[in-house]
Amino acid sequence: MKKIVILTATRAEYGLLSPIIKKLNKEPEIDARVVATGAHLSPEFGMTVNEIKKDGIAIDKEIDILLNSDTPVAISKTMGLAMIGFADYFSECMPDAIMVLGDRYETLAVCVAALNAQIPIIHLHGGEATEGSVDEALRNAITKLSYLHFTSTDEYRNRVIQMGEAPERVFCVGALGVENALHTSFLSKAKLENSLKCHLGDKIAILTFHPVTLEENTAGIQISEIINAIIQHPEITFICTKANADVGGRIINEQLKICSDEFENVVLFDSLGMQRYMSMLAIADFVIGNSSSGIIEVPSFKIPTINIGDRQKGRIQASSVINCEPNKNDILEAIDKALSSEFKKKVKMSCNPYGDGNTSNKIVEITKKFLLENMLQVHKKFYDIK
Known part of the structure; x- marks a missing residue:
């Protein structure tokens, strides 16, 4: 059985990841572990870890890292706490892979700890542009730390490849948010x-x-x-x-x-x-x-x-x-x-450019193939565009 950790640090992130978590939990050959951290564990931000529990999803570990401040110094210290907390967790758990979404600072810190532990990283929503936010630099850094990539559009897939990631490891699957929009019971x-x-x-x-x-x-x-x-x-x-x-x-x-x-x-x-x-x-x-x-x-x-x-x-x-x-x-x-x-x-009359609402199925099937066929690695070769 292959073990995969799914990281979630915010309410929005969990909402996107939840269909993947539920489907991975049904796979008999995969042991999916959810780890909650960041704002999920803060009363100031609503203790949204309880929303995960209400969904009936077991949490393997709660790792408290968030300081009671949002200054640049506090955020850097939060990243330090994330590296320490997840270094300990990875030494105990030793998963075969970790799945992360997006572009947050605590996610980058966790990915650095995973790389040091030689745990392959699966990244969702790479290649996107948010020019007014530090998130863009964080997202690109996470992309370069990751081995398997799932993007929301073909243009974003091309950007990830442009960053030196081999095309056979980069998949355009659409956006999880579109799937939630089309399939949630209102x-x-x-x-x-x-x-x-x-x-x-x-x-x-x-x-x-x-x-x-x-x-x-x-x-x-x-x-x-x-x-x-x-x-x-x-x-x-x-x-x-x-x-x-x-x-x-x-x-x-x-x-x-x-x-x-x-x-x-x-x-x-x-x-x-x-x-x-x-x-x-x-x-x-x-x-x-x-x-x-x-x-x-x-x-x-x-x-x-x-x-x-x-x-x-x-x-x-x-x-x-x-x-x-x-x-x-x-x-x-x-x-x-x-x-x-x-x-x-x-x-x-407008159209949503972010996919057809079948994203989680695509992610689960490809992830399962890479896990079960031992295709995930930490080391990789830079892909040069011809």
């Missing part, structure tokens, strides 16, 4: 209101805004501009979820908390969980902020995305995405456009 509006303990009203928007980590000290200014815009629309219920544990994230969360205490139509949650989040998308009028979800999952719901600022700059986008600057007037113009009948018609 809650009714009444059940959502009961679960969230709030009245949703006739018009609904979902707001998620993260710090733009390559910009210095802009989080407070930008979230103020967003708040000053959304309070001009008391007829819209804004369902907000907290920012990630990145530099400046706590500033965003503090200002959203103050806003939600003052305005009845602004409601803040630590986390919605995947089913409630997808159910909200099914009834929402638009999504606003700078989350990758607005670019990847939301177009499948045929609703507009208002993408604010540079965090997602460089990602492939559907025609349903409205890009705007992080200032009040631009945001108000974008909201007017998202609510216009003309743009809504355009959105209904």
Whole structure:
């Protein structure tokens, strides 16, 4: 039997990985171990490890690494704690591979520990561009540490190959978020209101805004501009979820908390969980902020995305995405456009460029082949493009 560790450190990451975890758990020749770390274990970020447990998924290990601060020094120390904690875990567990998703700093630290332990790394969502965020550099570093790659589009696959990864180890499988969008069982509006303990009203928007980590000290200014815009629309219920544990994230969360205490139509949650989040998308009028979800999952719901600022700059986008600057007037113009009948018609005709919703099956089958046929390695040869 082959042993594989699946790493998850955030609520969004787990939501994407959950169909893979459930399918790997059904494979008799594979021992899948889930390790929860990072924001999952923080009361400040909603102790979202409990969402994993509610799904009936066993957690092999909880590794607490997150410091109670989001300064650059604290994040570097968190990465150090991740390397120490996972070095110990890998020496105990010694898996045949580890699967990671995306571009977070704690993921990079875990991958370095895995490489030192000679554990092959399987990477999801490589090759993507987010020019306004340090995540791009982290993602590319994780790509170079990894052996097996799953990308969400052909263009991203080509980028991974361009970075020296051999084509036979790089697979375009689409985005897991699209699969969740197409296959989640949605809650009714009444059940959502009961679960969230709030009245949703006739018009609904979902707001998620993260710090733009390559910009210095802009989080407070930008979230103020967003708040000053959304309070001009008391007829819209804004369902907000907290920012990630990145530099400046706590500033965003503090200002959203103050806003939600003052305005009845602004409601803040630590986390919605995947089913409630997808159910909200099914009834929402638009999504606003700078989350990758607005670019990847939301177009499948045929609703507009208002993408604010540079965090997602460089990602492939559907025609349903409205890009705007992080200032009040631009945001108000974008909201007017998202609510216009003309743009809504355009959105209904848009296509999601991130796949057909069969991603997890492809990932599981290819991973299984590489594991069972002993095709995963740590050492690799740089692939030169002819």
